[in-house]
Amino acid sequence: MARRTTPRTPASQVLDNDGETSLLDVIDNALNKGIVLNGDLTLALAQVDLVYARLSLLLCAADRVLPHKDSDIIARHSDRRARRGR
Amino acid sequence: MSATLTYVYCLVRSARRPSITGVPAGVPLSEAVRLVDVPPGKTWLVVSTVPQRAYAEEVLDQEMQRLEWIGERALAHEAVVEHFLRADAVLPMQLFTLFMTDERAVEHVTRDRRRIERILSKIAGQVEWGLRLTLDPEGPATPAKTPLTRARVASGADYLARKRDVRDAVRDRTKKARLNATRIYRTLAAEATAAERRTDADRTVPGSRVVLDAAFLVPAGRAAAFRAVVRRQTGPLKRAGVAAVLTGPWPPYNFI
Numbered sequence: 001m002a003r004r005t006t007p008r009t010p011a012s013q014v015l016d017n018d019g020e021t022s023l024l025d026v027i028d029n030a031l032n033k034g035i036v037l038n039g040d041l042t043l044a045l046a047q048v049d050l051v052y053a054r055l056s057l058l059l060c061a062a063d064r065v066l067p068h069k070d071s072d073i074i075a076r077h078s079d080r081r082a083r084r085g086r
Numbered sequence: 087m088s089a090t091l092t093y094v095y096c097l098v099r100s101a102r103r104p105s106i107t108g109v110p111a112g113v114p115l116s117e118a119v120r121l122v123d124v125p126p127g128k129t130w131l132v133v134s135t136v137p138q139r140a141y142a143e144e145v146l147d148q149e150m151q152r153l154e155w156i157g158e159r160a161l162a163h164e165a166v167v168e169h170f171l172r173a174d175a176v177l178p179m180q181l182f183t184l185f186m187t188d189e190r191a192v193e194h195v196t197r198d199r200r201r202i203e204r205i206l207s208k209i210a211g212q213v214e215w216g217l218r219l220t221l222d223p224e225g226p227a228t229p230a231k232t233p234l235t236r237a238r239v240a241s242g243a244d245y246l247a248r249k250r251d252v253r254d255a256v257r258d259r260t261k262k263a264r265l266n267a268t269r270i271y272r273t274l275a276a277e278a279t280a281a282e283r284r285t286d287a288d289r290t291v292p293g294s295r296v297v298l299d300a301a302f303l304v305p306a307g308r309a310a311a312f313r314a315v316v317r318r319q320t321g322p323l324k325r326a327g328v329a330a331v332l333t334g335p336w337p338p339y340n341f342i
Binding site for chain 1: 094098156157160161163164165167168171177178180181185189194195198201205216221232333334335336337339340342
């Protein structure tokens with residue numbers, strides 16, 4: 001029985017720029033969905049940064065299908081960072 | 087403070103020590119990817135040593151805003167995790183899971199043993215497939231096919247009427263596409279071990295053309311059958327201007 005070759009993995013598709021899997025999906029998964037082990041140095045950084053990353057991903061994703069840009073959320077994020085005063 | 091850190095990619099459960107031949111290079115500036123035994127056995131952490139200065143908290147805090155910086159590392163992280171997709175179970179860690187030493191990493195895993203065991207038993211032998219359905223703005227034959235710019239527009243009122251027709255048609259198509267998306271989601275969920283439908287996209291971006299963003303947990307051996315069902319279900323949608331993108335196999339990110 002002829003077996004089809006194993007499908008190439010999502011990351012390899014991104015590296016080859018196949019367009020099938022988007023870089024944003026990879027970032028989104030690795031950043032927001034991986035199991036959180038609470039390392040010695042975690043992304044306790046600030047939840048706001050995670051939220052920001054998530055939102056900008058969504059915006060970019062929407063941007064791929066919608067021909068308009070909305071920079072509001074990014075602007076709001078910058079404001080919040082500034083206010084955190086770090 | 088140590089000059090190096092242990093970067094953890096994933097936890098792997100396997101009857102035999104997994105092969106690291108041909109494993110990708112790991113995140114930028116890291117040493118070779120290697121395995122760390124987790125007692126009592128049959129479980130390994132996939133790690134690499136990275137310079138502390140490259141992944142210090144201040145660095146992360148600053149660079150987290152640059153999608154290109156994150157992207158490069160996310161791809162490297164993901165590529166390493168995917169190398170172990172054929173293991174009995176692979177549990178991907180969040181990007182930038184860093185410990186001072188290997189021992190500290192093992193200690194953390196051991197402390198979390200019960201939760202990890204529970205997840206491992208759920209995802210053993212399973213991979214994830216992602217399906218995204220988007221309404222193609224180019225669409226099929228609708229009033230939108232006659233672009234306003236090219237149409238001979240008689241008057242301002244005519245222009246507005248055309249514009250309204252286009253908008254109504256889009257709204258109608260969106261509604262139909264969403265109904266189809268829900269039907270397809272249910273059909274595929276019945277074929278899968280577990281399913282997740284993400285709705286954030288709709289909530290966050292008004293007017294988003296994404297009508298379905300879903301993840302399915304599927305036994306690794308049933309990949310071909312699942313893909314066939316996806317093809318059968320999504321094929322007829324093309325005529326309605328709905329594009330389907332199936333991605334995978336992914337580590338089971340959405341089911342841990």
